[in-house]
Amino acid sequence: MTDQWVTFSNFGDAALVRLTGEIDLANAGDIGRAIVNRVNEAGKVLIDLTTVSFLDSAGVRLLDALVGDLLVHGTRTRLVVGERGAARMTLQLCAFREDILTTDLERAAADLK
Amino acid sequence: MTQELRLPWDDDPDDLYEHAPCGYLTTLPDGTIVKVNQTFLAWTGYTRGELVGHRRFRDLLSSGGQIYHETHYAPLLRMQDEVNELAFDVVCSDKTTLPTLVNSVLARGPAKEPRAIRTTVFNATDRRSYEQELLAARKRAEDSERRIQVLQQIVADLAAAPTEAEVAEAVVRAPEPAFGAASSSIYLVDADRDLIIAVASTDPTTGNWDDMPRSSKRAVARVAERGDLHVVGSVGEARQHFPDLVDNMRRSGRNTVVLLPLTTGPTDENTGTETLGVLAFSFTGERKLSDAELRVVRLLGQQAGQALDRARLYDDGRRREERAAFLAETTRCLDEMHRLNPRARRLIDRVVPEIADWAVLSLSIGNGIHEEAGGSPPDADLLAQAQHRATVASVPSFPPPGDPLGCVVLPLTARGRVLGTLSVRMAPDRRGAAAERAFLIDLADRAGLALENARLYEQERETARTLQRSLLAADLPKGDIRFAVDTHYQAAGLDLEVGGDWFDAFLINKDRLVVAVGDVVGRGIDAATTMGQLRSAIRALAGDAVGPARLLQGLDRFVERVETARMATVAYAEVDLNTGELTYACAGHLPPLLQAPLGLPEFLLQARSAPLGSRAGDTRRTEHRLRLPPGSRLLLYTDGLIERRTRPIDQGFEVLSREFARRRDAPLPGLTAGLADLLVGRDHADDVCLLCLSLGSEERIERSLGADRQQIALLRADLRAWLVAHGIEPECRDAVLLACSEAVANAIEHGYRDDPFGVIDVVATVTGDAVEVRVADKGTWRGASTDVARGRGLQLIRESMDQVLFDRSSGTTVIMRRSLEAQ
Numbered sequence: 001m002t003d004q005w006v007t008f009s010n011f012g013d014a015a016l017v018r019l020t021g022e023i024d025l026a027n028a029g030d031i032g033r034a035i036v037n038r039v040n041e042a043g044k045v046l047i048d049l050t051t052v053s054f055l056d057s058a059g060v061r062l063l064d065a066l067v068g069d070l071l072v073h074g075t076r077t078r079l080v081v082g083e084r085g086a087a088r089m090t091l092q093l094c095a096f097r098e099d100i101l102t103t104d105l106e107r108a109a110a111d112l113k
Numbered sequence: 114m115t116q117e118l119r120l121p122w123d124d125d126p127d128d129l130y131e132h133a134p135c136g137y138l139t140t141l142p143d144g145t146i147v148k149v150n151q152t153f154l155a156w157t158g159y160t161r162g163e164l165v166g167h168r169r170f171r172d173l174l175s176s177g178g179q180i181y182h183e184t185h186y187a188p189l190l191r192m193q194d195e196v197n198e199l200a201f202d203v204v205c206s207d208k209t210t211l212p213t214l215v216n217s218v219l220a221r222g223p224a225k226e227p228r229a230i231r232t233t234v235f236n237a238t239d240r241r242s243y244e245q246e247l248l249a250a251r252k253r254a255e256d257s258e259r260r261i262q263v264l265q266q267i268v269a270d271l272a273a274a275p276t277e278a279e280v281a282e283a284v285v286r287a288p289e290p291a292f293g294a295a296s297s298s299i300y301l302v303d304a305d306r307d308l309i310i311a312v313a314s315t316d317p318t319t320g321n322w323d324d325m326p327r328s329s330k331r332a333v334a335r336v337a338e339r340g341d342l343h344v345v346g347s348v349g350e351a352r353q354h355f356p357d358l359v360d361n362m363r364r365s366g367r368n369t370v371v372l373l374p375l376t377t378g379p380t381d382e383n384t385g386t387e388t389l390g391v392l393a394f395s396f397t398g399e400r401k402l403s404d405a406e407l408r409v410v411r412l413l414g415q416q417a418g419q420a421l422d423r424a425r426l427y428d429d430g431r432r433r434e435e436r437a438a439f440l441a442e443t444t445r446c447l448d449e450m451h452r453l454n455p456r457a458r459r460l461i462d463r464v465v466p467e468i469a470d471w472a473v474l475s476l477s478i479g480n481g482i483h484e485e486a487g488g489s490p491p492d493a494d495l496l497a498q499a500q501h502r503a504t505v506a507s508v509p510s511f512p513p514p515g516d517p518l519g520c521v522v523l524p525l526t527a528r529g530r531v532l533g534t535l536s537v538r539m540a541p542d543r544r545g546a547a548a549e550r551a552f553l554i555d556l557a558d559r560a561g562l563a564l565e566n567a568r569l570y571e572q573e574r575e576t577a578r579t580l581q582r583s584l585l586a587a588d589l590p591k592g593d594i595r596f597a598v599d600t601h602y603q604a605a606g607l608d609l610e611v612g613g614d615w616f617d618a619f620l621i622n623k624d625r626l627v628v629a630v631g632d633v634v635g636r637g638i639d640a641a642t643t644m645g646q647l648r649s650a651i652r653a654l655a656g657d658a659v660g661p662a663r664l665l666q667g668l669d670r671f672v673e674r675v676e677t678a679r680m681a682t683v684a685y686a687e688v689d690l691n692t693g694e695l696t697y698a699c700a701g702h703l704p705p706l707l708q709a710p711l712g713l714p715e716f717l718l719q720a721r722s723a724p725l726g727s728r729a730g731d732t733r734r735t736e737h738r739l740r741l742p743p744g745s746r747l748l749l750y751t752d753g754l755i756e757r758r759t760r761p762i763d764q765g766f767e768v769l770s771r772e773f774a775r776r777r778d779a780p781l782p783g784l785t786a787g788l789a790d791l792l793v794g795r796d797h798a799d800d801v802c803l804l805c806l807s808l809g810s811e812e813r814i815e816r817s818l819g820a821d822r823q824q825i826a827l828l829r830a831d832l833r834a835w836l837v838a839h840g841i842e843p844e845c846r847d848a849v850l851l852a853c854s855e856a857v858a859n860a861i862e863h864g865y866r867d868d869p870f871g872v873i874d875v876v877a878t879v880t881g882d883a884v885e886v887r888v889a890d891k892g893t894w895r896g897a898s899t900d901v902a903r904g905r906g907l908q909l910i911r912e913s914m915d916q917v918l919f920d921r922s923s924g925t926t927v928i929m930r931r932s933l934e935a936q
Contacts, residue, residue, distance in 0.1 A: 025825060025854075025858045056854045057909050060905060093913060
């Protein structure tokens with residue numbers, strides 16, 4: 001149901017969650033549930049937002065809750081967003097935690113080593 | 114006293130007086146008897162002593178006689194001194210009466226004073242009985258005449274009775290005046306159903322009132338079978354011959370019953386006569402019918418039988434005529450409706466209530482068609498079984514008497530295929546079952562054919578529509594900020610077939626756009642196919658160095674090979690998207706309408722020539738050029754838009770021109786649909802095609818969306834394309850998209866939290882230096898939001914836009930502005 005927006009794979013020893021397309025009020029809830037079901041057991045999680053073309057406050061809420069939960073469980077997490085683009089703009093406007101944002105996947109994976 | 118001659122034989126005058134062959138009375142003037150002879154005493158049984166000196170003559174008369182004595186006898190006697198042959202009934206001593214004729218003479222004294230009355234009394238017994246005999250004979254003659262009159266009246270009534278029911282009504286009224294019967298009933302034979310049916314009675318409380326089979330043991334059925342008159346003279350006779358009558362006779366106090374078969378055919382022999390009914394009439398008291406009466410009764414039976422026969426023939430004839438008229442009218446009615454569903458409904462409406470009290474039409478076409486009318490449908494399972502049997506066997510099923518389903522199921526077939534069934538329940542008392550069956554089978558044949566034709570029509574119509582839709586829906590060029598196209602196609606109303614109107618827009622190269630609208634002669638699948646061929650031909654013929662005039666010449670050659678396209682009309686235009694130069698030509702088509710940014714709209718009347726392949730018209734093809742300033746709109750349309758039966762065509766042009774001008778600043782999307790809505794009535798008989806080309810893109814975008822999260826993405830797609838077309842920088846574009854999404858999400862989550870049907874209006878405009886977006890809802894405002902998530906949404910709106918204004922005077926309107934200057 002959410003396959004068009006979210007795919008799961010591994011990058012090195014980290015679970016990779018790749019989001020794509022427009023994330024908004026209409027699909028954020030479903031996407032959140034799909035991710036939680038898959039990354040429960042992972043020790044490290046990379047969330048790739050580089051192909052997200054739109055992100056609204058519901059998307060920010062999803063990421064906020066997701067990252068918060070992962071950190072509480074001691075799961076190390078990085079968000080990958082482009083240097084510019086809709087996702088970065090929204091996250092910046094919301095003053096999202098800069099320390100877990102990276103601009104490419106390699107660097108994010110390296111951060112979690 | 115005079116001296117009497119002495120007779121030669123010994124005849125004593127006293128003895129002569131006493132034993133004369135008449136009675137003698139002598140009375141005083143007051144009537145007191147003073148002398149009476151033996152003859153009178155012997156006739157009356159009185160003794161002389163009882164009368165003489167004790168009684169007056171009038172005392173001996175009956176009471177009527179006494180009155181007559183006072184009013185006639187006494188006055189006449191006093192005036193004339195005598196009266197002759199007055200009839201008096203004398204009351205004898207044993208109270209019997211003696212009819213007499215009386216002569217009296219009044220004797221007067223010297224002073225003319227009355228002294229005595231001498232009376233002779235003649236016995237008139239024999240004469241009176243003879244008179245009575247005469248009277249009785251006269252009464253018999255009168256009775257007979259009355260019967261004849263009643264019979265004549267009935268024969269006249271029967272001749273004027275056109276239906277069985279009226280014949281029965283006339284016959285049942287006969288026995289009472291004609292024979293003095295107490296009541297009578299009439300039964301008719303229904304040969305088709307092998308029944309005898311009670312139809313009328315002067316006293317329905319008597320007799321057994323149920324229908325009976327012709328083979329019944331009941332008296333009525335027996336008499337109907339034998340065809341002979343039966344007189345049941347007494348209850349005893351009934352017990353012996355027709356036991357079923359006994360109870361009824363006892364209960365209703367009848368002692369004589371006459372059972373008269375109503376027959377038709379040769380009168381003098383029983384063979385060959387047919388019994389059509391039975392008239393039963395009864396008498397209180399045992400009544401013996403005379404031979405004369407029995408002859409009249411038989412005559413009545415024959416007259417009534419013939420009248421029934423006549424009425425039946427007449428009934429049958431009229432029924433056949435009605436049926437034929439019904440079938441013809443049904444066929445005509447069904448032909449009026451082309452489409453399947455209305456035709457099916459109309460069939461059922463014809464059948465109920467005219468020939469049936471309930472009917473259902475079930476067709477296995479498409480998703481199935483079910484049309485029903487009338488009350489209290491029969492058992493659904495039984496009906497389904499009968500329908501299945503009739504469909505599989507393709508044979509109509511007529512219910513046998515007493516069948517619990519009680520309705521006829523007719524398979525509807527056409528071209529060897531069973532389309533479905535028509536089930537009808539008819540009134541139970543219909544006669545002539547064989548004719549009825551033939552009629553129903555005829556009805557089913559006609560209905561089957563009419564419905565099959567409607568099905569084919571529906572199929573062809575659907576094919577034509579699909580073809581036309583697929584052709585018209587082909588991708589039109591878009592996404593180029595230099596132009597935008599809005600189109601509208603409206604099919605003909607009144608369930609008419611698709612027409613041959615079409616539009617097209619395509620790019621010859623990246624800077625040259627073609628727009629065209631045309632109209633193919635004819636309707637239906639042929640017109641749709643031709644339209645497709647013509648469109649393809651235009652796309653194939655159009656080229657960088659061709660131009661409208663040469664293209665139309667190419668089309669003229671084309672229609673020489675595709676005859677159905679002959680006389681098609683086309684308005685064809687090419688636009689250079691860089692310079693705005695328009696080149697156009699019209700082959701028999703209505704002139705395009707141009708609205709420049711300034712001034713009034715103008716019909717483009719140059720470069721006109723005859724329709725494609727016209728033999729009589731001017732087919733020298735020319736073209737005309739003019740430059741369109743940015744912001745111009747060009748409208749191409751077909752004649753259905755302005756031709757209206759109730760409006761002259763020049764007025765149509767005027768209205769179109771005025772309305773097009775009025776919408777100069779209206780957004781392009783929906784413009785053509787709006788024009789069609791306004792100019793074309795709901796019942797338009799022609800299809801309509803419009804294409805509006807706008808050079809330079811629209812300044813504003815307006816959208817209305819429902820309070821549904823899924824719609825936000827659709828709005829964003831439109832808004833994104835519009836922002837791109839206006840060359841808005843990506844950063845600004847993303848910010849506007851984010852703010853607008855959040856504002857709409859706010860309206861859905863907040864303003865319309867209790868109203869899933871709320872509508873949100875979004876308007877975005879680009880002015881010289883800024884983008885402005887308004888998002889308005891009619892929802893309710895709950896004061897400052899405590900929802901953290903929504904709070905973040907509002908924060909995002911404020912962060913991404915330069916100015917944000919909330920207007921809560923009616924619902925909530927968010928007005929947001931972002932400057933085009935780099936931030």
